[in-house]
Amino acid sequence: MKFLAKKYWGLTLFSIIILFILILPLRAQTKIPKASLPVLTTSAGQSNDVNTVNIILEEAGIKYDYCDVPDVDLIKSGVGLADRESGPGFHVEVYTDLSKYPKGTPYKTIIFAIGASLKGMGASGLTVETEEARLKRIVDYCQKNNIFIIAVHVGGSALRGAPGSDNERMIDAVAPYANYIIVTKDSNKDGRFTNIAKARNIPLTEVDYALDLVKIFKEVFQ
Amino acid sequence: MISQIVVILIVMIVAYLIGQWRHFSVELSLFFAALFGAIAGAFFSTPHWSEIFRHLVEGSFTYLDIILVFSTATIFMTILRESGGIDYIVHSSMKALSKIRPLALLVLMIIVLIPGALTGAGSVSLLVVGAPVAAALRHLGISRPRTAAILFILAGLSAAAPPVNIWAMVLCAGTAIPYVGFELPLGLPVILLGTFTIFTLGWKREKNGPDEVTLAKVEAFLGMSWWRVVLPFIVLFGLILAYRLWPFKMPVLGLPLEFFLVSIIAWLTSPKKLPFFPISRETMARLLPLIATMVVIGMLQQIMTATGVRGLLSYLVISIPIIVLFILLAVIIPVSEGILTYGAAAILGIPLIWYLDSLGYHATVAISGLSLLWPLGDGLPPTALIGRLSVMVSNFEGSYWSFLRRTWLPWIVITIVGVLMVVFSHKLSFLVRWSVG
Amino acid sequence: MIRIKIVLLIILVIILTISGFQLYHHRHYQIPIVAGPGVTRVLKLSHYLPSLKGSMADTWVFFLEGQEPGGKVLILGNTHANEPEGLLTALVIIENGQVEKGTVIIIPQFNHSASRFTRPGDGYPLFFEIPTSWGKKKFRMGNREASPLDQWPDPDVYIHYPERQLLSFLDARNVNRTWPGRPNGLPMEQVTFAAMELIRQERVDLVIDIHGAETMFPVTNCIVAPEKSAKLATMVSLTVKAMEKFDNHVEPSPPKFRGLSHREIGDYSEAMPFLLEAPIPFLDQPTGPKTERLLLDGRDPFLLRLARKKKLFVPYDETGWPMDKRVGQHLSVTLELLKQYSRRTPDRAIVIHNVPRYAEVVEHGVGYYFVNPSTVSPDKIYFN
Amino acid sequence: MFKIIMAFYYLITAFIAALIFWNFWLEKKKVDRLILYLLVLIPMILRLLRIK
Known part of the structure; x- marks a missing residue:
């Protein structure tokens, strides 16, 4: 009996550990959803992080279009972004494979890199208010037209702040309406994104480093 | 470590006070503060004993170029005065303008603002045009202490005025922002505050001007003529402007050489033969307190940094809560300038601007606002650089405080404007955009 | 009275002799740089602009060329000679690096004049020493600006060539404001022009300008990059964060701020510029005494208090920001820039071995990587 | 051109330093001023000797 008890004790501990290993990631990680091309990247708050997202997509070998401040009209114009050219305070890059998705093909996915930068805006x-309004218009349009929204926050605590601060307003404008949220651990230290994801039943992936997004994006756009 | 720095600071203050108590000059007392601060520091090996002389000597270089500007500019002005040129200018311009008092005042204000605006040094304004303008103000019936007060405030504003503002430049170089967009945020307040100053202090005619005396003097030098007076100024401003207009064709001459050249021109064109060397020697004797201050302040600044005292002061200012800081700016900025002159811009200004910038304040406007406050400190002891010069060029012989007291109204208005510019820098950022064009 | 004057004059002579000797020693002290096994050629910068020859502004240029052709990188140390992490990083590469492919060009003391000038009014130590296994290696502590002995006078305002932007008069002697320079300008404009000539003639692909910045400066602990370099810089930043666990974010180079290396090199040549900043607490205004120790370990009680009040732009605790950490970051970021660039453009790849990374430098100390000059043949030693 | 201008600066510095020394030598009463003259001479002498 004694022997058995000891054996059970060991077994219990073993199963608890196994369970923990399985559950821990599950607590934050959900199954990675699938999204389709063509994809547009943009910024929510004009911080530098949209460049990070672009580079990660390149690294993952995913072709994308990019505009830092698109409004609904521009998104409506689809792949190629109506051949608009970059200028001061307005940047456009078109990398989408035009042989597969000719100009004008509606976007199926939009990735928002969240992070406020007063300098960038x-x-x-832009001001915080006009940026917020722009994001609301885009989010509404996406929801109506079944465009998949991915919200990314990889700026860490530097791009977080007190409730109601610029960064938090950008998060509120996008994250609750996303179809998928990806954040780094630093960005989600207070569990804010986990809470949003739970409340709205949005799949969420938490990664250690922004570089880990490379394999996530590969999976998302498989 | 912090208590050791406090001990050194106390030693410095005590050394200064003992110097004053023993009736040594301000400069010598400040030198004692530096010397004994260094000795106190050596007990903690900050700096090491063997380095005390090196630090003092190295510090003496801090303002060497400014000393050369002061020296050459004053020699130039002295030669011009001795040749009778200054009396001539005052006499002729007042003859034309004194009937329309506001216009006369405005013209005099602009005359004071220009040299300082071009060189960034209020002292140059005073040294170049201070004496004739002082004479003109007296001619308009303004008392000597008021004349000194007007000159002091205007000279301070001229230093802050664009295109060259040394505080802003030190801050821009230190905080890594370009020296761009300052035209309106600096120029507008300087013009408005200058007008306000000269009208409030100069409106009232306190006594009858000594017209006859001035006139008689001018008549004594019959050989003087317009071209003789104007030629050196044309060359001087011509050289300064030429570098602005053709910066890649003109060699960099620097202000000391430019002033030296025009003093030789003024000497050559003088209607009477002047002894160049004795005049220069006397000028340097008169300038001694001023240039000794610059040397000693450099030493003091070096010792304060080497011992950590400067860091302590800088830390204290940055630690003040932002709202309190805004109120205290009115005191901290002028007082720091009074103690350290331009050094204050680096010590307090650089971390302050980074801090304000990170809170979303507009750096360029905030620097402009601070630049209005700094020159006020040039009237405060222990250094009182511009204040003492104002008293010197206006030949005022009463107590220093009776002169300074008369600046109260413009002083307060300038302070309010400067602080508000910092506080509302973000709202005023359109001034920068309009400046850049 | 005469007696008093003579006594005072004697005191003056004593003060001038003692301090003059110390300052003269500083200006003329020679730092031995050992050309390591990878160095294939050593030139002077005046090779690219002969008017610099014989002046204090002239400086050594080290070439580490690989067997295989490839891309070229130019590494600049001591653009600001009071930010010595740049010099030390450059020396570690010169004394140890071995290039397999492409060319690594290094100017360890870009503003040579500034490295022989002490900063008036700021109370710096004259020298600092890095402990090594064979004793201490002694370096001059320089200044941000070139010495007035080599460039005097200053203009009343510095007008940048060719954009005519107004900059502080001090910046006429700051080689990170005088880019792209001009051949017949002020000596510091000639220095940057010579470097531009080097970049154009040698067809340099990448330029890495290594600096230190105050912890209270928003642009610190980062890679400053203009648009054309931003992607590479971002990839490097992400990689070092994930692989080597240190932060080094990317700051965009402001397009309207002229004269800086990360702006003008990109605008006036084919090369992609990067400016690396590591925190150097020594340069912050609110610090205790400016001692050699503060320079090397970066530990300061005032900064610690300010960090608690969240007034610094970098994480800061009792460990400060030691020199080893700063040099290690610079080395890792530099190596990673070469690696990522080579991966993207294999025909212009630059492959270098035997240069330590962050963790190694932090573990062994930077002095571990300096070669004892007395153990190598004199023709391998260059005095700078 | 640049070298000539720089040479002028050494001449100006020498000129001013000479004036200051002249004053030092003529000063009859105040020890205070004697010390200040010498303090001002410090940077000028070392600059003229091209030490700093």
């Missing part, structure tokens, strides 16, 4: 002639 200033350079594009």
Whole structure:
């Protein structure tokens, strides 16, 4: 009996550990959803992090279009972004494979890199309020047209702040309406994204480093 | 470590006070503060004993170029005065303008603003045009202490005025932002505050001007003529402007050489033969307190940094909560300038601007606002650089405080404007955009 | 009275002799640089602009060329000679690196004049020493600006060539404001022009300008990159964060701020510029005494208090920001820039071995990587 | 051109230093001023000797 008890004790401990290993990631990680091309990347708050997202997509070998401050009209124009050209405070890059998705093909996915930068918004002639309004218009349009929204926050605590601060307003404008949220651990230290994801039943992936997004994006756009 | 720095700071203050108590000059007392601060520091090996002389000597270089500007500019002005040129200018311009008092005042204000605006040094304004303008103000019936007060405030504003503002430049170089967009945020307040100053202090005619005396003097030098007076100024401003207009064709001459050249021109064109060397020697004797201050302040600054005292002061200012800081700016900025002159811009200004910038304040406007406050400190002891010069060029012989007291109204208005510019820098950022064009 | 004057004059002579000797020693002290096994050629910068020859502004240029052709990188140390992490990083590469493919060009003391000038009014130590296994290696502590002995006078305002932007008069002697320079300009404009000539003639692909920045400066602990370099910089930043666990974010180079290496090199040549910043607490205004120790370990009680009040732009605790950490970051970021660039453009790849990375430098100390000059043949030693 | 201008600066510095020394030598009463003259001479002498 004694022997058995000891054996059970060991077994119990073993199963608890196994369970933990299985559950821990599950607590934050859900199954990675699938999204389709063509994809547009943009910024929510004009921080530098949209460049990070672009580079990660390149690294993952995914072709994308990019505009830092698109409004609904521009998104409506689809792949190629109506051949608009970059200028001061307005940037456009078109990398989508035009042989597969000719100009004008509607986007199926939009990735928002969340993070507020007063300098960035200033350079594009935006304020927190106008940026918020722009995001709301885009999010509404996406929801109506079944465009898959991926919200990314990889700026860590530097791009977080007190409730109601610029960064949090950008998060509120996008994250609750996303179809998928990807954040780094630093960005989600207070569990804010986990809470949003739970409340709205949005799949969420938490990664250690932004570089880990490379394999996630590969999986998302498989 | 912090208590050791406090001990050194106390030693410095005590050394200064003992110097004053023993009736040594301000400069010598400040030198004692530096020397004994270094000795106190050596007990903690900050700096090491063997380095005390090196630190003092190295510090003496901090403002060497400014000392050369002061020296050559003053020699130039002295030669011009001795040749009778200054009396001539005052006499002729007042003859034309004194009937329309506001216009006369405005012209005099602009005359004071220009040299300082071009060189960034209020002292140059005073040294170049201070004496004639002082004479003109007296001619308009303004008392000597008021004349000194007007000159002091205007000279301070001229230093802050664009295109060259040394505080802003030190801050821009230190905080890594370009020296761009300052035209309106600096120029507009300087013009408005300058007008306000000269009208509030100069409106009232306190006594009858000594017209006859001035006139008699001018008549004594019959050989003087317009071209003789104007030629050196044309060359001087011509050289300064030429570098602005053709910066890649003109060699960099620097202000000391430019002033030296025009003093030789002024000497050559003088209607009477002047002894160049004795005049220069006397000028340097008169300038001694000023240039000794610059040397000693450099030493003091070096010792304060080497011992950590400067870091302590900088830390204390940055630690003040932001709202309290805004109120205290009115005191901290002028007082720091009074103690350290331009050094204050680096010590307090650089971390302050980074801090404000990170809170979303507009750096360029905030620097402009601070630049209005710094020159006020040039009237405060222990250094009182511009204040003492103002008293010197206006030949005011009463107590220093009776002169300084008369600046109260513009002083307060300038302070309010400067602080508000910092506080509302973001709202005023359109001034920068309009400046850049 | 005469007696008093003579006594005072004697005191003056004593003060001038003692301090003059110390300052003269500083200006003329020679730092031995050992050309390591990878160095194939050593030139002077005046090779690219002969008017610099014989002046204090001239400086050594080290070439580490690989067997296989490939891309070229130019590494600049001591653009600001009071940010010595740049010099030390450059020396570690010169004394140890071995290039397999492409060319690594290194100018360890880009503003040579500034490295022979002490900063008036700021109370720096004259020298600092890095402990090594064979004793201490002694370096001059320089200044941000070139010495007035080599460039005097300053203009009343510095007008940048060719954009005519107004900059502080001090910046006429700051080689990170005088890019792209001009051949007949002020000596520091000639220095940057010579470097531009090097970049154009040698067809340099990447330029890495290594600096230190105050912890209270928003642009610190980062890679500053203009648009054309931003992607590479971002990839490097992400990689070092994930692989080597240190932060080094990317700051965009402001397009309207002229004269800086990360702006003008990109605009006036084919090369992609990067400016690396590591935190150097020594340069912050609110610090205790400016001692050699503060320079090397970066530990300061005032900064610690300010960090607790969240007034610094980098994480800061009792461990400070030691020199080893700063040099290690610079080395890792530099190596990673070469690696990522080579991966993207294999025909212009630059492959270098035997240069330590962050963790190794932090573990062994930077002095571990300096070669004892007395153990190598004199023709391998260059005095700078 | 640049070298000539720089040479002028050494001349100006020498000129001013000479004036200051002249004053030092003529000063009859105040020890205070004697010390200040010498302090001002420090940077000028070392600059003229091209030490700093």
